[in-house]
Amino acid sequence: MAKPFASSADTSQKKETLEKIADGVYALTAEGDPNVGAIEGEDFLVCFEARATPVAARDWLAKLRKHTDKPVKYLVLTHYHAVRVLGASAFEAQNIIASRATRTLIEERGKQDWASEYGRMPRLFKEPESIPGLTWPDLTFDDHMAIELGGDRGRIDLHFCGRGHTAGDIVAWHEKSRTLFAGDLVEAQAALYTGDAFHMDWSTHTLDKVKSFNAEKLIGGRGAVAIGADACNAAIEQTREFLNGMIEHVGAAHRRRGTLKEAFEATHRALAPKFGHWPIFEHCLPFNVQRLWDEFDGIDWPRIWTMERDREVWAQLQD
Numbered sequence: 001m002a003k004p005f006a007s008s009a010d011t012s013q014k015k016e017t018l019e020k021i022a023d024g025v026y027a028l029t030a031e032g033d034p035n036v037g038a039i040e041g042e043d044f045l046v047c048f049e050a051r052a053t054p055v056a057a058r059d060w061l062a063k064l065r066k067h068t069d070k071p072v073k074y075l076v077l078t079h080y081h082a083v084r085v086l087g088a089s090a091f092e093a094q095n096i097i098a099s100r101a102t103r104t105l106i107e108e109r110g111k112q113d114w115a116s117e118y119g120r121m122p123r124l125f126k127e128p129e130s131i132p133g134l135t136w137p138d139l140t141f142d143d144h145m146a147i148e149l150g151g152d153r154g155r156i157d158l159h160f161c162g163r164g165h166t167a168g169d170i171v172a173w174h175e176k177s178r179t180l181f182a183g184d185l186v187e188a189q190a191a192l193y194t195g196d197a198f199h200m201d202w203s204t205h206t207l208d209k210v211k212s213f214n215a216e217k218l219i220g221g222r223g224a225v226a227i228g229a230d231a232c233n234a235a236i237e238q239t240r241e242f243l244n245g246m247i248e249h250v251g252a253a254h255r256r257r258g259t260l261k262e263a264f265e266a267t268h269r270a271l272a273p274k275f276g277h278w279p280i281f282e283h284c285l286p287f288n289v290q291r292l293w294d295e296f297d298g299i300d301w302p303r304i305w306t307m308e309r310d311r312e313v314w315a316q317l318q319d
């Protein structure tokens with residue numbers, strides 16, 4: 001029987017959990033749906049990720065408002081994916097921050113990515129007509145940017161750690177509470193999406209840099225908050241293991257001049273016992289294998305996913 005396309009058949013609401021993980025540090029996780037968070041400054045808030053629509057973002061803000069009524073000064077976007085950026089207008093932030101590479105990717109492929117992600121994960125797009133248009137970061141940087149929080153609240157350091165889940169991912173480090181918002185560079189027991197990724201960079205020096213913060217609390221893109229150094233390192237190393245498993249099996253099929261379909265089946269067989277029950281595993285794997293195959297073909301810059309290309313790859317590999 002054909003598998004339903006991507007996450008189109010996943011219509012059940014996920015349970016959301018808002019955790020105060022340190023003084024003024026909040027994370028909302030949702031059983032494998034995209035995570036969001038916030039850190040309080042002395043008289044303002046810094047929010048991380050924007051969800052797929054303003055209506056979905058307002059649900060998160062309503063929960064956050066039970067803890068603080070400070071205005072949102074900065075909205076930080078870890079990367080360009082639609083399900084994390086298109087709700088931005090709900091925050092009424094003074095500035096929207098992202099890497100320069102993320103802004104470039106929004107210019108290049110924001111519209112196609114919006115259509116693609118809506119087709120893949122319609123449930124996340126609560127009231128899609130509330131989206132006013134693409135989200136445009138207005139504060140960008142290449143490698144590092146600091147946000148002073150005021151009072152005794154410390155500061156947030158935003159870092160580009162190298163190419164990974166996309167060409168432009170950043171992480172947010174709050175030294176004072178030793179908390180790292182890692183975006184989709186790290187997933188905690190949720191499948192990786194690597195359809196726009198740089199697998200070789202991500203699995204090596206980029207994850208090494210993420211690990212070098214020695215975080216004691218880590219909020220990944222999806223899945224539970226990791227608390228404690230061991231749990232943080234475990235989430236990072238599970239992410240690396242997933243990537244290395246893909247590189248091993250797609251690479252082997254590519255070297256023996258096999259087909260994309262053979263690469264997909266070998267990778268699925270190898271990864272499913274450990275990762276198959278994680279959220280969005282079946283959804284992601286065809287797109288992941290296609291992108292990694294392209295990398296082995298020498299295609300450095302990820303091809304743009306469109307609704308049409310999504311369906312073609314799905315039909316070829318997952319039906």
Ligand SMILES: [Zn+2]
Nearest residue numbers: 079081165184
């Ligand atoms: Zn993403």
